[in-house]
Amino acid sequence: MSELAKRTVVGMILIVVALGLAFIGGWPFALMVALMATGMYVEWTRIVRxxxxxxxxxxxxxxxxxxxxxxxxxxxxxxxxxGTGPDLLIWVFLVVWSTDIGAYFAGRAIGGPKLAPSISPNKTIAGLVGGVISAAAISGLWAYSQGLPTILYGMAVPFAIAAQGGDLFESGLKRRAGVKDSGNWLPGHGGLLDRLDGLVPVSVLTAALMLSGWL
Structure with missing residues (x-):
């Protein structure tokens, strides 16, 4: 199986699990979040030991x-x-996922100038733009279809940039430690930090909007 095929299969499994538990909510979702945070911290402590x-x-x-x-x-x-149930949570997921997917394919298809070559030599400006456009379109359609606040239409762009920033932060962490991946739990993706680095800023920023009363 090619690296792209492996990445796609594992990615789809993760998406199905995340969406399923998001809809269920309650303790199953809380358990997934707790396991996620624990796994991330285990990887972090290995990197910065x-x-x-x-x-x-x-x-x-x-x-x-x-x-x-x-x-x-x-x-x-x-x-x-x-919204109802997990509508806003799914919006958060869609911003992160569509940013990753859009950046990956735009970067491979277009190439061009590097975004931050000293931190992550594979990331390009075209990938950043592709990720932002993808996030704005997909999360915007979801927000519209579910009747979510219109402020989310505009928030997709800075949040997609924040997701890319989270990716670069984790890449810089690994580069300083001299490691390629944060772990090997997820074939084609590396570790949990590798997979969830964009979710960190987007989830925190969304919660901050709620707490501030902007949402």
């Missing part, structure tokens, strides 16, 4: 905040009139 206690504390916060944000979004969005 020789960097001092400060990095371990930072990693704890880095893994805890998106977990709390996801739980908050899933349980509180409906009470705040932000």
């Amino acid at each position: 020789d960097w001092g206690i400060g990095w371990k504390i930072l990693g704890f916060i880095y893994c805890l905040l998106p977990a709390l944000a996801l739980l908050w979004i899933r349980e509180r969005a409906e009470y705040q009139g932000l």
Whole structure:
């Protein structure tokens, strides 16, 4: 099986699991989030094991905040009139997933100038633009179809950029540590940090919008 095929199959499985548990909610979703955060922190501590206690504390916060944000979004969005059930949570997922997919295919198809060659030599400006356009279109369609607040139409663009920033932050972390992937749990994807780096800023920013009253 080619690397792309392996990546696609594993990615589809992860999407089905995430969507299924998002719809179920309750303790099954909370358990998935807890396992996700734990796995991320295990990978983080392996990467920064020789960097001092400060990095371990930072990693704890880095893994805890998106977990709390996801739980908050899933349980509180409906009470705040932000769609029904997992509508807003799925919007968060779609921003992250469509950014990743759009950036991957646009970067491969177009190429061109590198986005941050000293951090991640494979990422291109075309990939960034493709990811942003993909996120705006797909998450925008979802927000419109579910009657979510119109502010989300505009938020998809900066949130997609934030997702790419999360990806670059994790790439920089790995480059400093001299490792290619954060783990090998997910064939074709690496570790949980590799797969969820974009979800960290997008989930936290979405929860912050809710808490601030902008949503």
